[in-house]
Amino acid sequence: MPLISAPALRAKIGTVRLLDARPSPEEYQAGHLPGAIHADLNRQLSRASDPGHDPAQGGRHPLPPLARFTAQLGAWGIEPETEVVVYDANGGGNAAARLWWMLRALGHERVAVLDGGLPAALAAGLTLTAEAAITSPVGPYPAHAWQWPTVDAQAVDAIRQDDSRKLLDVRAPERWRGDTETLDPVAGHIPGSLNLAWNDNLDASGCFKAPDLLRRQYEALLQGTSPRQLTVHCGSGVTACHTLLALEVAGLGGASLYVGSWSEWCRSDRPKAKESAP
Incomplete structure (x- = not known):
């Protein structure tokens, strides 16, 4: 886990x-x-x-x-x-x-x-300290590439128009709809994207939902699409990782991350969309 x-x-x-x-x-x-x-x-x-x-x-x-x-x-x-x-x-x-x-x-x-x-x-009874952590530095971590999938804006433009793929925006619904935008210069979302906010991965206690609940939640969203055909984004590629973590907990790993997310997309001349509030 x-x-x-x-x-x-x-x-x-x-x-x-x-x-x-x-x-x-x-x-x-x-x-x-x-x-x-x-x-x-x-x-x-x-x-x-x-x-x-x-x-x-x-x-x-x-x-x-x-x-x-x-x-x-x-x-x-x-x-x-x-x-x-x-x-x-x-x-x-x-x-x-x-x-x-x-x-x-x-x-x-x-x-x-x-x-x-x-x-x-x-x-759980753990306490805080202001003492600095003691570290023992070692050489650079032996890795030569990011091994998990990422995509750029050009790929996202193709993904959003491909019926075999799904694009998921995990920002709050009001930001996805375009009702409000507090962090980026343009409100709205990438046309063709779905929306399920990242904090829907959590229960009322602030912990992740049980794996079976998360699995049902994301299988309903995927509707038969493989997780490997899913790309996740948010405002700037941070909370999108929360949903990638939730997918891993659910046993549905393999989705790609659009790191630039809405903060990059909205600053380009690429198409943008808004939705009416339900």
Whole structure:
């Protein structure tokens, strides 16, 4: 399973490499799980903070250069045999699922997302510390390519017009419809896309739904289409990874990620659509 429960993590504290993927370095510094290292979405998990970064070329959170990310993993002391647990405070939706996807896409198998995130950890009796994590850096992680499928805008333009494929947008319904847009300059969605928000993967407690429930949820959406014929996107390729994680939990792995997502698409002259509220 790509998830680990808070009680299971409590039993492993001190034996796994913990990565805190909350968006705020200040929150991390104020208190984090013992031994956790902060993984910054903008600086380490994407190129968002790079000088001259243009969201029209790759979206708001394009993947970092492979060599830079493998070097970062080495700086965190992560090798192929290292057991890694990633968490955030938003059910995996901040950046924990994105980091999980990036590690799996490199071929790293021993990685899980903390189910329920930091709130679940605290409820299970884990405590926070402000002490800096001690790391033992190693060489760059031995990977030479992203092994899990990604697609670019040109491919998405073909996918959206192919009846044998499906394109899924996991933003909130009001953003997909085009009622509102708080992060990007244009409201709406890619024509032909379906919508199922990423937080529909979670139950009322903030944990992932049971695998059988997720499987039924996504089989209803796929309507017989193979998961390998599904492409998932969001605003900037972050919460899309939450749905890719949910699909993996459901036993429906193999979908591709459009990293640039709406933040790239909406800045181009490609077609855009809106829907009326139900």
